[in-house]
Amino acid sequence: MGAPQLEDPHTPSPAKLARVKSISALAVVAILLAGCATLRPPLEQRTTHGPTARQFWMLQMVTANSREPSLDERRHWEDQLDYRIQQYLMKNPEQANALHLSTFRFDKQVVTGMEKEQVTMLLGAPLSTATDPAEIEKLSRKYWRQIQGSNVSEVLVYELGWRLYFAGTRLVDITQYLERD
Numbered sequence: 001m002g003a004p005q006l007e008d009p010h011t012p013s014p015a016k017l018a019r020v021k022s023i024s025a026l027a028v029v030a031i032l033l034a035g036c037a038t039l040r041p042p043l044e045q046r047t048t049h050g051p052t053a054r055q056f057w058m059l060q061m062v063t064a065n066s067r068e069p070s071l072d073e074r075r076h077w078e079d080q081l082d083y084r085i086q087q088y089l090m091k092n093p094e095q096a097n098a099l100h101l102s103t104f105r106f107d108k109q110v111v112t113g114m115e116k117e118q119v120t121m122l123l124g125a126p127l128s129t130a131t132d133p134a135e136i137e138k139l140s141r142k143y144w145r146q147i148q149g150s151n152v153s154e155v156l157v158y159e160l161g162w163r164l165y166f167a168g169t170r171l172v173d174i175t176q177y178l179e180r181d
Contacts, residue, residue, distance in 0.1 A: 043178040046143045050110035050174040051162055053122040116169045126156035139163050147173050
């Protein structure tokens, strides 16, 4: 038989190594999570294409009912919206040749160039409106310099930080500012 092996008193046991590894892993995860929380700046954008009618309707349905709408509810809503769009176009035949017609009629998405009536048909009533130039400047945040040259007379504020800027009845600019959790 061989001589018994002596354990080195300076070598940690496998149990101690496992504890150190798990504590180190937890520390790394905690640091990464803390970093992720601080790395997500607010969403701030200026765009020509805003939200869709479907996004806003879904948001309202989930908020009101704490569930997504059923297929039948979706079909009914889409049929009603299609009917209102069709009635609008019959009443306003000059809009039938507008550049944004397909976006309005088929995508049901808000885009610059639309009339205010089209926007509210797609998104519904805004949370608030502003006509005061100082308030419009405040709402446009870092994009004020670009927006102020568009003769903006009113801004409609919607959910999810959407701000829609109008010169008269025409949508001329769109921004979004949304704080992230």
